[in-house]
Amino acid sequence: MKILIQNATIIPQNENVDAEWFVGDVAIEDELIVAVGQVPDTFEPQEIIDAKDRILMPGFVNCHAHSAMTLLRGFAEDLPLQTWLQDWIWPAEAKHTEETLSVGNELAIAEMIKSGTTSFLDMYVRQDLLAESLLRTGMRGVLSRAVLTPEGDVEKHLKDNVELKYRYQDENLVSVFVSAHAPYTCDDRTLLLVREAALEHDMGLHIHISETKKELDDYLEQFGKTPVTYLNDLDMFDAHTLGAHCVHVTQEDMHIMAEKGVCVSHNPKSNLKLASGVAPLVDMLKYNITVGIGTDSVASNNVLSMIDEMKIASLLQKGILNDATALPAKQILNLATREGAKALRLAGVGQIREGYQADLILLDKTGVHMLPGFNPLTDVVHSATHQDVTHTMVAGRFLMKDRILTTIDEDKLKHDIKELSGFFG
Amino acid sequence: MKILIQNATIIPQNENVDAEWFVGDVAIEDELIVAVGQVPDTFEPQEIIDAKDRILMPGFVNCHAHSAMTLLRGFAEDLPLQTWLQDWIWPAEAKHTEETLSVGNELAIAEMIKSGTTSFLDMYVRQDLLAESLLRTGMRGVLSRAVLTPEGDVEKHLKDNVELKYRYQDENLVSVFVSAHAPYTCDDRTLLLVREAALEHDMGLHIHISETKKELDDYLEQFGKTPVTYLNDLDMFDAHTLGAHCVHVTQEDMHIMAEKGVCVSHNPKSNLKLASGVAPLVDMLKYNITVGIGTDSVASNNVLSMIDEMKIASLLQKGILNDATALPAKQILNLATREGAKALRLAGVGQIREGYQADLILLDKTGVHMLPGFNPLTDVVHSATHQDVTHTMVAGRFLMKDRILTTIDEDKLKHDIKELSGFFG
Numbered sequence: 001m002k003i004l005i006q007n008a009t010i011i012p013q014n015e016n017v018d019a020e021w022f023v024g025d026v027a028i029e030d031e032l033i034v035a036v037g038q039v040p041d042t043f044e045p046q047e048i049i050d051a052k053d054r055i056l057m058p059g060f061v062n063c064h065a066h067s068a069m070t071l072l073r074g075f076a077e078d079l080p081l082q083t084w085l086q087d088w089i090w091p092a093e094a095k096h097t098e099e100t101l102s103v104g105n106e107l108a109i110a111e112m113i114k115s116g117t118t119s120f121l122d123m124y125v126r127q128d129l130l131a132e133s134l135l136r137t138g139m140r141g142v143l144s145r146a147v148l149t150p151e152g153d154v155e156k157h158l159k160d161n162v163e164l165k166y167r168y169q170d171e172n173l174v175s176v177f178v179s180a181h182a183p184y185t186c187d188d189r190t191l192l193l194v195r196e197a198a199l200e201h202d203m204g205l206h207i208h209i210s211e212t213k214k215e216l217d218d219y220l221e222q223f224g225k226t227p228v229t230y231l232n233d234l235d236m237f238d239a240h241t242l243g244a245h246c247v248h249v250t251q252e253d254m255h256i257m258a259e260k261g262v263c264v265s266h267n268p269k270s271n272l273k274l275a276s277g278v279a280p281l282v283d284m285l286k287y288n289i290t291v292g293i294g295t296d297s298v299a300s301n302n303v304l305s306m307i308d309e310m311k312i313a314s315l316l317q318k319g320i321l322n323d324a325t326a327l328p329a330k331q332i333l334n335l336a337t338r339e340g341a342k343a344l345r346l347a348g349v350g351q352i353r354e355g356y357q358a359d360l361i362l363l364d365k366t367g368v369h370m371l372p373g374f375n376p377l378t379d380v381v382h383s384a385t386h387q388d389v390t391h392t393m394v395a396g397r398f399l400m401k402d403r404i405l406t407t408i409d410e411d412k413l414k415h416d417i418k419e420l421s422g423f424f425g
Numbered sequence: 426m427k428i429l430i431q432n433a434t435i436i437p438q439n440e441n442v443d444a445e446w447f448v449g450d451v452a453i454e455d456e457l458i459v460a461v462g463q464v465p466d467t468f469e470p471q472e473i474i475d476a477k478d479r480i481l482m483p484g485f486v487n488c489h490a491h492s493a494m495t496l497l498r499g500f501a502e503d504l505p506l507q508t509w510l511q512d513w514i515w516p517a518e519a520k521h522t523e524e525t526l527s528v529g530n531e532l533a534i535a536e537m538i539k540s541g542t543t544s545f546l547d548m549y550v551r552q553d554l555l556a557e558s559l560l561r562t563g564m565r566g567v568l569s570r571a572v573l574t575p576e577g578d579v580e581k582h583l584k585d586n587v588e589l590k591y592r593y594q595d596e597n598l599v600s601v602f603v604s605a606h607a608p609y610t611c612d613d614r615t616l617l618l619v620r621e622a623a624l625e626h627d628m629g630l631h632i633h634i635s636e637t638k639k640e641l642d643d644y645l646e647q648f649g650k651t652p653v654t655y656l657n658d659l660d661m662f663d664a665h666t667l668g669a670h671c672v673h674v675t676q677e678d679m680h681i682m683a684e685k686g687v688c689v690s691h692n693p694k695s696n697l698k699l700a701s702g703v704a705p706l707v708d709m710l711k712y713n714i715t716v717g718i719g720t721d722s723v724a725s726n727n728v729l730s731m732i733d734e735m736k737i738a739s740l741l742q743k744g745i746l747n748d749a750t751a752l753p754a755k756q757i758l759n760l761a762t763r764e765g766a767k768a769l770r771l772a773g774v775g776q777i778r779e780g781y782q783a784d785l786i787l788l789d790k791t792g793v794h795m796l797p798g799f800n801p802l803t804d805v806v807h808s809a810t811h812q813d814v815t816h817t818m819v820a821g822r823f824l825m826k827d828r829i830l831t832t833i834d835e836d837k838l839k840h841d842i843k844e845l846s847g848f849f850g
Contacts, residue, residue: 073808074799078753111793213747272744273807275751302807303794312737319697322638326700328503368536368835369728369811372842374499382698382727383498385810386794410793417797 001046001396003028003358004039008051009365009376012036013058013337014353020330021376026056028358031172031395036352049391054362055376057333058350059118059392060306061340063265064206064244064294066124068096068104070111071417073298075424081212081274089299092424100423101126103416105133108304110408113139113399115305115386118359121242121265121294121344123179123206127164134173137407138399140359142344144179144206147194149187158193162201172357172395175346177242182208183227184215191234198239204345205236209243212276216248228253228262237262242343244294247271247279254280258287263343266335268313270296282317282326292340293332305386310336314381329377362391426471426821428453428783429464433476434790434801437461438483438762439778445755446801451481453783456597456820461777474816479787480801482758483775484543484817485731486765488690489631489669489719491549493521493529495536496842498723500849506637506699514724517849525848526551528841530558533729535833538564538824540730540811543784546667546690546719546769548604548631552589559598562832563824565784567769569604569631572619574612583618587626597782597820600771602667607633608652609640616659623664629770630661634668637701641673653678653687662687667768669719672696672704679705683712688768691760693738695721707742707751717765718757730811735761739806754802787816 005026012019014036027035027043035043076088096104112120119140122130127143134141145161147154161178168174178201180186180194198205210216210227219227228249231237237260244265249257257264266281284291293313295304313335314327341350348356363384365373370383392400399407430451437444439461452460452468460468501513521529537545544565547555552568559566570586572579586603593599603626605611605619623630635641635652644652653674656662662685669690674682682689691706709716718738720729738760739752766775773781788809789795795804795813817825824832 071797073795073797074803077800077803077807078750080749084749107793107796114793269740272740273749275743275747275749277747278744298808302803305794305810312740315694315697315737316741318700319703322700322702324505324509324698324700325503366839367812368532368539368838369730370498371532371839372496372498372846375502378499378502378727382502383723385730385812387792387810387812413793414791414796421797 001030002044003047003049003396004043004045005049005051005056008054008056008362010036010352011055011057011333011376011380012352013333014351015338026352026360028396031358033352033354033356033358036354051362053364053366054390055365055380056352056360056362057380058337058352059359059361059394060116060336061292061344061346061350062112062117062120062295062304062306063242063292063340063343064267064296065108065120065122065304066297067108067122067130068101068124069297069299070107071100071104071420072424073302075299095424096125098129100420101129102133103420105130106137106408106413107417109133109137109139110405110410110413111304113392113405113408114389114403115307116361116363116389116392117304117306118361118392118394119341119344119346119349121177121206127161131164131168131174135171138173138394138397140173140394142175142177142346144177146179146181147190148181148185149190150185154190154193158197162197162203165201165203177204177206179206183230184218188234191231191236195234195236195239205239205241207241207243209246210248210253211245213248226250226253228256232256232260240345245271245276245279246284247277249280254284254287254289258289263290263292265294265343266291266313267294267296267309268316269309270300273300278316278320281313282321290339290342291335292343293336303386306336307380307384307386310381329381332381333377358393358396360393361389363388364390426455427469428472428474428821429468429470430474430476430481433479433481433787435461435777436480436482436758436801436805437777438758439776440763451777451785453821456783458777458779458781458783461779476787478789478791479815480790480805481777481785481787482805483762483777484784484786484819485541485761486717486769486771486775487537487542487545487720487729487731488667488717488765488768489692489721490533490545490547490729491722492533492547492555493526493549494722494724495532496525496529496845497849498727500724520849521550523551523554525845526554527558528845530555531562531833531838532842534558534562534564535830535835535838536729538817538830538833539814539828540732541786541788541814541817542729542731543786543817543819544766544769544771544774546602546631552586556589556593556599560596563598563819563822565598565819567600567602567771569602571604571606572615573606573610574615575610579615579618583622587622587628590626590628602629602631604631608655609643613659616656616661620659620661620664630664630666632666632668634671635673635678636670638673651675651678653681657681657685665770670696670701670704671709672702674705679709679712679714683714688715688717690719690768691716691738692719692721692734693741694734695725698725703741703745706738707746715764715767716760717768718761728811731761732805732809732811735806754806757806758802783818783821785818786814788813789815
């Protein structure tokens with residue numbers, strides 16, 4: 001399939017292109033971008049999209065999600081963390097069935113497509129179900145089955161996780177990480193099993209690290225080490241590691257993370273909502289740590305909007321650091337697209353660039369809240385909402401056109417969600 | 426005109442009603458709400474709206490705006506405050522004409538209607554032009570012409586401002602405050618002239634207070650007083666005072682503000698974006714200070730979305746105070762509606778309540794990012810965007826229906842904005 005998108009305001013995010021934006025065309029052939037800017041006359045498209053009122057940019061890469069939790073949006077709110085988890089979230093999650101997991105996954109994917117996300121990393125149970133949803137919907141995902149020592153069955157969960165990698169190894173849309181839930185929910189044996197699996201099968205490793213001050217304080221008290229130094233002393237970071245949150249990391253931690261190539265998923269909304277704090281994002285970037293952006297689950301967000309995360313990440317660093325120049329629009333857009341793709345080891349993703357995957361979005365630039373339109377980059381970060389995304393393409397296939405999902409029956413999905421009302425309490 | 430809105434999910438914000446939400450009907454006659462919940466059979470509507478898929482709540486009250494600055498959205502970004510002001514914003518503002526002010530005002534009003542704001546306070550020049558826009562569009566506004574000592578013409582600007590009050594005293598949609606721009610831009614004589622005008626003509630008084638740490642430090646160094654104690658010693662607070670920002674206020678300041686009935690416009694996004702800091706909102710509420718929410722201008726925001734402000738205000742206090750229970754949805758909704766109305770002295774505004782002004786909005790609750798819909802309050806604060814607002818009514822008149830503006834020609838407005846492209850540079 002050959003598609004030509006014309007007259008778009010392109011934010012390329014191409015690391016080899018200096019221009020922050022320009023007006024031009026993009027040609028897509030099958031799953032790839034084949035030309036950007038000027039498209040040769042010899043290109044014969046089967047479909048032409050006029051994008052003169054649109055911003056075209058790479059789709060967002062969401063580095064930390066628990067997709068099936070979408071069914072718990074608004075279920076438990078404004079509560080202290082431990083009450084929220086122990087009295088509300090964990091008992092609800094214990095009720096999950098294959099049906100609730102699948103409907104929750106599909107709601108998450110629908111919301112991500114509608115908000116311009118074109119790939120994401122998930123950490124949750126039963127990633128086999130999510131793999132099926134990816135193929136059914138055409139979404140790109142990185143799967144990871146979190147293992148926890150108290151849950152038991154560590155070997156089995158890890159084996160299932162690794163097995164998924166081989167089952168889908170020829171599948172462009174599906175890739176697989178291993179995952180240890182967190183240092184404090186995994187004993188050393190579990191952590192080392194996950195590390196070994198990552199190294200043996202050349203898989204990325206996903207883990208929550210230093211989300212709360214309590215976690216840091218507990219580690220300092222119990223081991224005289226931070227969670228980062230604890231994990232480093234176990235050589236966990238020999239694997240390609242993506243740490244979620246990293247709110248309470250020290251300068252020494254960041255030095256280690258940079259040296260060992262540990263990547264970070266920065267999840268500012270969840271960190272604020274659960275009162276975890278504000279991660280030292282600008283510092284991490286000074287250490288040249290690869291940082292992507294994540295939403296975490298809707299239970300602590302309450303949406304999967306990467307535009308929200310960018311806006312709040314940027315505002316927060318400016319406000320907290322007393323520096324209005326911190327996290328300019330171009331930089332935060334990089335994190336939400338190409339840097340996230342690096343963190344997820346998605347080669348050829350996250351840039352509008354010849355030979356790259358055609359994972360891209362169009363945004364309406366004509367809404368009154370987007371006018372007069374001086375600066376497409378700040379308009380996306382600071383003015384747009386996720387509802388300005390009109391088209392979402394993954395691997396050359398439109399999953400949304402003019403706000404209509406093409407691979408998900410939205411009415412049926414809403415019907416299925418209604419049928420499950422009352423299920424969680 | 427009699428209008429009946431049926432089967433809505435109502436968030437009443439009525440201070441005499443305990444229920445946070447319920448499903449019911451709302452009857453409107455002329456500019457007033459005449460029944461809520463059960464509407465008597467004797468009510469004979471000329472128009473019926475089915476709102477079974479809608480949340481109905483009071484429209485938002487934006488307590489601090491500089492409307493005509495909408496034309497500078499995205500004009501100067503990610504810059505240090507002084508560079509931003511001196512090299513970009515002030516030179517651009519100096520170019521304003523009647524035409525740019527009017528088009529800017531109309532863009533602001535269009536954006537406010539589309540984002541569910543039904544009344545706002547403006548502080549800027551030429552409020553006579555804005556008054557005309559209010560009447561033309563059906564929007565409710567509180568006008569205030571900021572006076573500054575260096576600008577000169579203090580008496581004239583103040584006289585013009587007061588004159589507006591009398592010109593529009595029989596007009597439901599228009600009310601008028603006086604305004605001193607800020608303590609640091611007004612000498613004592615100017616401040617006292619504004620105070621006298623407020624007291625003589627029974628007008629509210631709007632002023633920026635303690636927006637930046639620099640302002641606080643300068644006052645402490647120069648006068649040994651905070652801006653709040655400085656103004657208090659001038660007896661400024663004898664007038665009904667609405668202070669914008671109040672980011673850097675001390676415990677003693679808050680004590681004085683509570684005692685003197687000083688109200689606050691909390692503008693969290695602007696405070697973050699300009700690197701001013703985070704106001705002690707929870708503390709101010711503990712002192713029983715009346716706090717409303719404001720957007721400030723789009724030049725430092727970049728939108729006029731009260732939903733954005735609520736979301737970020739709430740997330741920020743939770744994250745900064747390390748308390749996930751801080752600023753629950755009900756409380757922040759109160760600030761954005763009925764408390765704001767009190768701050769603006771808009772009697773009978775900001776609640777869905779018999780005898781109150783029919784200033785209300787409907788929001789679509791069926792978007793995928795709003796499902797499954799456990800909690801309409803947190804869904805509005807934490808899941809919705811301003812684009813979920815479908816209908817906006819001011820004083821019983823729909824200014825937007827199904828996202829279509831009824832009193833503003835959106836195409837013509839966009840054309841006018843395009844005609845002005847290049848005007849500011």
